[in-house]
Amino acid sequence: MSITLQEQPTTDRGFWNDTGKTGIGSWIFSTDHKRIGLLYFYSVLGFFLVGVVLGLLLRLELMAPGRDLMSAQTYNALFTVHGVVMIFLFIIPGIPGAFGNMVMPIQIGAADVSFPRLNLFSWWLYVIGTVLVLLSLFTGGGAPDTGWTFYVPFSARTGTNVSLALFGVFILGFSSILTGLNFVTTIHRLRAEGMTWSRIPLFTWSLYATAWVQILATPILGITLVLVIAERMLGTGLFDAARGGDPIMFQHLFWIYSHPAVYIMILPAMGIISEIIPVFSRKPIFGYKMIAFSSLAIAAAGSLVWGHHMFTSGMSDTAVLVFSFLTFIVAIPSAIKVFNWVSTLYRGSISLDPPMLFALTFILLFSIGGLTGLILGAAATDVHVHDTYFVVGHFHYVMFGGTGFAFFAAMHYWLPKFYGRTYKTRPAVIAWGLMFVGFNLLYFSMKVLGMQGMPRRYYDYLPEFANLNMVATVGSWILAIGLVLMLVNLFKGLFKGAPFTGNPWGGATLEWSTPTPPPTLNFITEPVVTHGPYDYTALKHDVREADSGVTP
Amino acid sequence: MKTTYLTTNEAIDPVFIFIFGASLVLLLGITAVMVYFVIRYRRSRSPEPTSTADGNLWLEIVWTVLPTLLVLAMFYYGWAGYLALRNVPEGAMEVNATARMWSWNFAYPGGRSGTKLYVPAGKPIKVNLTSVDVLHGFYIPAFRVKRDIVPGMTNHVWFTATKPGSYDIFCSSYCGTGHSAMITTVEALPEAEFAAWLKEGAAGEGAAHPGLALLEQHGCLGCHSTDGSLKIGPSFKNIWGRKTIVQSGAADRTITVDEAYLKRAIMEPNADVVKGFAPAMPPYQLKQDELNAMIGYLRGDTVAVAPKIDGKTLAQEKGCLACHSLDGSKGVGPTLKGLYGSQVKVTKGGKLLSITADAAFLKESIKEPGATVVEGYQPTMPPYPDLSDAEMNAVLKWLEELK
Ligand code: HEM
Numbered sequence: 001m002s003i004t005l006q007e008q009p010t011t012d013r014g015f016w017n018d019t020g021k022t023g024i025g026s027w028i029f030s031t032d033h034k035r036i037g038l039l040y041f042y043s044v045l046g047f048f049l050v051g052v053v054l055g056l057l058l059r060l061e062l063m064a065p066g067r068d069l070m071s072a073q074t075y076n077a078l079f080t081v082h083g084v085v086m087i088f089l090f091i092i093p094g095i096p097g098a099f100g101n102m103v104m105p106i107q108i109g110a111a112d113v114s115f116p117r118l119n120l121f122s123w124w125l126y127v128i129g130t131v132l133v134l135l136s137l138f139t140g141g142g143a144p145d146t147g148w149t150f151y152v153p154f155s156a157r158t159g160t161n162v163s164l165a166l167f168g169v170f171i172l173g174f175s176s177i178l179t180g181l182n183f184v185t186t187i188h189r190l191r192a193e194g195m196t197w198s199r200i201p202l203f204t205w206s207l208y209a210t211a212w213v214q215i216l217a218t219p220i221l222g223i224t225l226v227l228v229i230a231e232r233m234l235g236t237g238l239f240d241a242a243r244g245g246d247p248i249m250f251q252h253l254f255w256i257y258s259h260p261a262v263y264i265m266i267l268p269a270m271g272i273i274s275e276i277i278p279v280f281s282r283k284p285i286f287g288y289k290m291i292a293f294s295s296l297a298i299a300a301a302g303s304l305v306w307g308h309h310m311f312t313s314g315m316s317d318t319a320v321l322v323f324s325f326l327t328f329i330v331a332i333p334s335a336i337k338v339f340n341w342v343s344t345l346y347r348g349s350i351s352l353d354p355p356m357l358f359a360l361t362f363i364l365l366f367s368i369g370g371l372t373g374l375i376l377g378a379a380a381t382d383v384h385v386h387d388t389y390f391v392v393g394h395f396h397y398v399m400f401g402g403t404g405f406a407f408f409a410a411m412h413y414w415l416p417k418f419y420g421r422t423y424k425t426r427p428a429v430i431a432w433g434l435m436f437v438g439f440n441l442l443y444f445s446m447k448v449l450g451m452q453g454m455p456r457r458y459y460d461y462l463p464e465f466a467n468l469n470m471v472a473t474v475g476s477w478i479l480a481i482g483l484v485l486m487l488v489n490l491f492k493g494l495f496k497g498a499p500f501t502g503n504p505w506g507g508a509t510l511e512w513s514t515p516t517p518p519p520t521l522n523f524i525t526e527p528v529v530t531h532g533p534y535d536y537t538a539l540k541h542d543v544r545e546a547d548s549g550v551t552p
Numbered sequence: 553m554k555t556t557y558l559t560t561n562e563a564i565d566p567v568f569i570f571i572f573g574a575s576l577v578l579l580l581g582i583t584a585v586m587v588y589f590v591i592r593y594r595r596s597r598s599p600e601p602t603s604t605a606d607g608n609l610w611l612e613i614v615w616t617v618l619p620t621l622l623v624l625a626m627f628y629y630g631w632a633g634y635l636a637l638r639n640v641p642e643g644a645m646e647v648n649a650t651a652r653m654w655s656w657n658f659a660y661p662g663g664r665s666g667t668k669l670y671v672p673a674g675k676p677i678k679v680n681l682t683s684v685d686v687l688h689g690f691y692i693p694a695f696r697v698k699r700d701i702v703p704g705m706t707n708h709v710w711f712t713a714t715k716p717g718s719y720d721i722f723c724s725s726y727c728g729t730g731h732s733a734m735i736t737t738v739e740a741l742p743e744a745e746f747a748a749w750l751k752e753g754a755a756g757e758g759a760a761h762p763g764l765a766l767l768e769q770h771g772c773l774g775c776h777s778t779d780g781s782l783k784i785g786p787s788f789k790n791i792w793g794r795k796t797i798v799q800s801g802a803a804d805r806t807i808t809v810d811e812a813y814l815k816r817a818i819m820e821p822n823a824d825v826v827k828g829f830a831p832a833m834p835p836y837q838l839k840q841d842e843l844n845a846m847i848g849y850l851r852g853d854t855v856a857v858a859p860k861i862d863g864k865t866l867a868q869e870k871g872c873l874a875c876h877s878l879d880g881s882k883g884v885g886p887t888l889k890g891l892y893g894s895q896v897k898v899t900k901g902g903k904l905l906s907i908t909a910d911a912a913f914l915k916e917s918i919k920e921p922g923a924t925v926v927e928g929y930q931p932t933m934p935p936y937p938d939l940s941d942a943e944m945n946a947v948l949k950w951l952e953e954l955k
């Protein structure tokens with residue numbers, strides 16, 4: 001495969017206009033991985049914001065005991081929709097769909113993914129699934145009120161529009177599977193000359209591990225959801241004890257997917273951190289092989305720990321023993337990654353640009369989330385905090401403090417590359433500070449509330465929980481202000497900000513060697529890889545070459 | 553490692569302390585090192601990296617092996633504590649809990665039952681958990697115990713309340729609209745007090761009407777109040793004969809609450825849903841006599857209660873026997889013995905009359921004693937206008953028996 005630039009002359013705007021097509025059709029029917037990546041980016045960001053608004057409404061209702069602004073039924077529908085939107089519309093498709101698509105093919109020196117049209121189809125499936133989920137909110141018996149976990153028998157009985165929502169999530173699953181297939185094939189088949197397995201950037205490695213989980217685990221979710229639909233429509237009784245079925249079997253099936261799904265959420269985020277830390281420390285990542293290997297180890301071993309969500313369910317004590325043990329084993333590779341990231345900083349030359357600030361915050365928040373996960377993995381302590389606000393605090397630390405902040409880091413790291421313009425640093429840092437403070441007020445309070453015994457999914461609570469709930473709600477406002485400031489600053493910069501060219505942070509992965517923004521086919525000449533992704537001594541040589549005009 | 557514990561807290565709290573302690577050390581360590589590196593090696597001070605180290609086998613081995621040992625210790629303590637929760641101490645008292653959307657019922661060996669969990673302090677209690685509808689969760693934060701309640705399966709927890717007092721019970725597993733209202737308490741009583749409570753029990757928890765008792769037992773009162781306040785469903789107060797707008801399918805209709813409507817609303821609650829409420833009520837399959845008793849209560853019937861109230865006790869409590877004897881002797885007022893159905897001379901409106909002391913007369917002279925005064929007595933008796941119909945009936949029945 002040889003890449004030469006097509007008829008159209010390269011312009012400053014790269015893939016934005018070098019094909020000469022700029023209408024809406026050139027986007028929603030594009031097979032260019034960068035355009036598809038941006039389509040995903042705006043879709044998932046949009047739903048993230050929808051989810052945030054719903055979360056703020058939940059917090060508003062919980063500001064004080066009693067009824068504040070909505071009924072119990074509305075509240076239950078809101079937390080269900082908040083969960084479904086955040087999980088299935090934002091965080092699972094988020095990083096692979098947006099940054100995986102935009103960056104991964106360039107990182108391995110490819111012109112696109114293996115199956116560009118399948119890639120577009122994945123995005124369309126995402127849109128269709130989303131429309132079905134949204135339709136379910138306004139039709140039939142009204143918005144689902146089951147929680148995002150859809151536990152039977154409640155989900156089989158409630159009069160709300162659960163079936164349509166389940167079908168929407170079923171479709172979203174296909175989108176995820178196809179993205180996984182596409183990425184695995186691409187990483188195997190389309191690597192540039194010299195891009196050996198040990199030179200693959202860690203972000204791409206993390207996507208590779210994630211992709212296998214997407215392919216192998218998602219079908220189980222699909223089947224499970226269809227079984228619940230059958231339960232509702234045909235009364236099959238598979239999960240109904242009165243007819244020989246088993247409600248606990250549903251929980252097993254659900255978590256066989258949904259625990260690995262948390263690795264779909266977190267692994268790519270870890271990949272982003274592994275890119276940013278070395279670049280802003282100007283030092284090779286510490287323990288490249290260990291980090292790449294631990295991604296695979298997490299993906300594999302993570303498939304065997306689903307039962308830790310069910311310690312109180314009534315499953316056998318033997319199962320509790322095994323799942324608790326395996327859960328602690330999976331904790332180890334995550335700890336190793338944290339140690340490796342921190343060691344990378346040692347004797348580096350550290351610059352706290354916004355991407356780095358968000359990445360370092362990831363390490364802190366993810367560690368807090370991970371360490372509280374140990375409480376949940378130990379059978380004795382899980383019994384007390386299971387289904388309480390401790391869990392709500394825990395998973396927000398991991399998913400929002402972890403994956404969410406990694407997503408923000410990636411936005412500040414890669415988007416200027418694709419837009420050719422950049423944001424102002426100062427407002428970004430102020431926004432970061434607000435978000436950091438708000439985040440911890442919001443979710444740390446939740447952990448304490450959980451320790452005190454406040455159950456989750458509670459529309460109302462006893463007066464003894466009032467103070468911390470107020471703190472959490474105030475925290476959510478600070479967080480929201482920071483978020484708005486961050487987005488306004490970022491998008492103002494991307495559309496109107498100062499030009500962004502070259503490789504200002506000194507990244508050594510291939511995306512920093514292409515023109516900014518990259519042309520449709522990514523590279524002007526097919527790249528030949530001669531050094532590892534974090535080899536900054538080799539980079540100096542390249543940059544000198546770049547200065548002399550050999551590569552732009 | 554200990555295998556038997558007197559309380560669940562004793563088994564669980566040390567595990568919390570161990571894991572939180574170790575985590576705190578790790579977190580502070582990681583954060584301190586990270587912050588130190590960021591400050592020490594900031595670009596203004598360290599313009600070029602002074603190392604190109606990209607790994608160190610020994611370090612990697614150390615930080616793989618040490619955390620492994622640490623988490624294995626956590627696993628082990630966690631498991632041991634969990635076993636303590638599973639192994640119920642010998643001689644624990646058993647209570648059967650039934651969860652439903654959205655209320656609790658606790659039944660005791662002696663036949664007593666109620667919506668609060670009364671227990672003797674200092675004694676281990678085993679609670680057997682069953683659900684009649686969806687998943688619920690039985691959670692007492694104070695004792696660190698929790699277990700899901702799964703339809704078709706009996707789970708259990710045990711705990712010991714060392715001190716008398718009141719402790720929250722929450723439903724921990726999401727169960728629909730009334731989930732957060734599905735809360736009650738453990739009432740831990742000193743042992744002797746508990747024994748007395750249990751004995752006094754056969755009568756049920758003071759529910760006056762058998763229909764009301766059924767409403768409580770089936771959990772209806774979890775969502776419907778009897779005092780007019782709004783819960784998840786409409787209140788039962790003055791429900792009989794009320795005009796209500798219901799939605800059947802898409803259309804609104806106005807109905808009057810009557811027997812046929814109530815039966816349908818209980819057995820097929822989603823056929824007509826009262827406007828403004830979610831279709832959240834589960835359907836109930838009840839025995840005909842249970843249904844009738846409930847409807848009787850909602851209608852405001854009182855007859856059914858008569859046998860429950862004892863006329864003699866009432867007469868004692870109301871102080872009647874201070875003035876009226878039961879043995880034919882004369883007191884401040886005439887004796888009650890043989891009064892019912894006898895001929896008495898009374899002054900009514902200034903005229904002397906001879907009348908039969910039938911139910912109607914007796915009723916009147918209890919409610920308004922001054923109106924008809926038996927000859928030879930002073931009009932000193934206080935009126936009793938507040939006796940309920942049920943109480944009045946009980947008293948009359950007793951008087952009749954005193955003949
Ligand atoms: C400003 C941002 C956010 C706020 C204020 C917020 C608030 C909340 C609250 C209060 C709950 C608990 C509801 C309850 O148990 O009654 C909740 C649940 C949840 N949140 Fe968030 N959240 C935010 C962001 C996120 C993000 C970024 C994610 C994921 C990436 C997320 C995922 C979830 C999930 C999965 C649930 C569980 C829903 C369920 O119980 O079914 N949230 N959130």
Ligand SMILES: [Cu+2]
Nearest residue numbers: 259306308309
């Ligand atoms: Cu899990």
Ligand SMILES: [Cu+2]
Nearest residue numbers: 688723727734
């Ligand atoms: Cu419940």
